[in-house]
Amino acid sequence: MKKHPLNRRIHLAGLAMATGVALTAGAAQAQDKGSVHLAYVEWSSEVASTNVVRAVLEQEGFEVDMTSLSAAAMWQAVASRDADAIVAAWLPTTHADYMERVGDEVVDLGPNLDGTKLGLVVPEYTDVDSIAELDDNAEDFDGNIVGIDPGAGIMSLTEEVLEAYELEEISLQSGSGATMTAALQSAINNEQDIVVTGWTPHWMFARWDLKYLDDPENVYGGAEQIHTIARQGLEEDMPEAYAILDAFEWTPEQMGEVMLMNQEDDADPYENAKQWVADNQDVVQEWLPES
Template sequence: MIKHPLSRTIRFASLAMVAGVGLAAGAAQAQDKGSVHLAYVEWSSEVASTNVVRAVLEQAGYEVELTSLSAAAMWQSLSTGDADAIVAAWLPTTHADYLERVGDKVVDLGPNLDGTKLGLVVPAYTDVDSIAELDENADTFNGTITGIDPGAGLMGLTEKVVESYEFEEMDLQSGSGATMTAALASAINNEEDIVVTGWTPHWMFARWDLKYLEDPENVYGGAEQINTIARQGLKEDMPEAYAILDAFEWTPEQMGEVMLMNQEEDAEPYENAKQWVEENQDVVEEWLNG
């Protein structure tokens, strides 16, 4: 798997320290409580959850820094202490290799979301129903499985699919989550067949009629969870932030609300997260007082 260099990280400065007399007290409180650094992968699900957690931590008085990384670099930054936490660990299958490598340097806080799924996805109108049928129908899909970023655990599993099913005509093409959904949209608009690497929760299932291909070899495994993982020492350094991260848990439906907001034209994930947090204070209070 390709490890994206840390120099390609995308850093978003916290807005908690915006100048203004009215925010002075809040800024001072944030300074006193310190800064929490969250790493994440550019999956629409993780963009949603990480920005929501950012907004909640800021409500509690913390400054928050976000860094977008490949999956491999995200786990590495957590193990070295460059990141404080992630809410983007897909377990027990997708990120199993990463957890195995750094497990003694991180703390698993358990699931923040249940009910995930991974696999190969096609439009519902596609005649093919099983991964085992793909190679013999390669012409239908131009011999291509449209994937996401090469550092993603899902891509590693899909490479195993290519090997396990002994594909000779089908190749895995890497890209990004955005290029994958763009290709899917184009194919569906033209009523063409396409097979993509997919996962639940994802907004594409709300927008289009899709189906997972059966996986008789069970390479992708069963349903997964998304876990929160913290660096060692965070509980001692920032016990309140640690407690909030530990209490954070929501449903695929709640995540889906934020993900759909993020698909609107000119959407700002951080602004949408703040809006969702403001409108769901009953849920947020459970995390803050968990």
């Protein structure tokens, strides 16, 4: 049975408070077509994509609420129908554990972006070229890999990297996407070595000269895709919103445009997404169901 919208909002707000984040309001006024709840993880790529989808849905008359959660809570929110969809599922590797746990309770709408990659990243000037070399050069990196939020799939994969390469002099430091890029910028400004957990697409590759460390054990796997995941019953409840989510697909270059816009001083990801949608209606029209 579908939950009453008010009950769902109260439950979702409680979930957000429990994970230390706040529920972000959608459109200022309710629209005739109802409300769509999008969950996302606070990565620059997912901030960009989720706000773009929000802008498109609002353009088509839906109210949209967004909630920033940890990766695990994001998946669980869709599985429990507290959120309607996410456009932030990294598959088949990064979020494999989450898909295995709740895959039978959600609907995979397929990839919305091809050509992703993840691994350990260093400045181009760094002499180290392979993960296998890290232990012998641990002092250059202060014995640390600078990571992101502990619930992220790339963090669990990096824990596997430490074991697979028997890295005894290197530890994984958790934080957030913002603290990771801040540490990277500081190191580059001072021409110091640093190793961070990284992924493509990400705006940092457009801003700095970086390289992935070789992964001969292939722990991080090959190229991935970012999928759209919907709650069960959404197609029946909101067929038009479901169709837009199902058709949403863009390129790393298009996502990169939005991510770079979001790095400007005083940038508002929501306003930037609306601007991008307005400037790229030819792309957006491909995501809309035929009248």
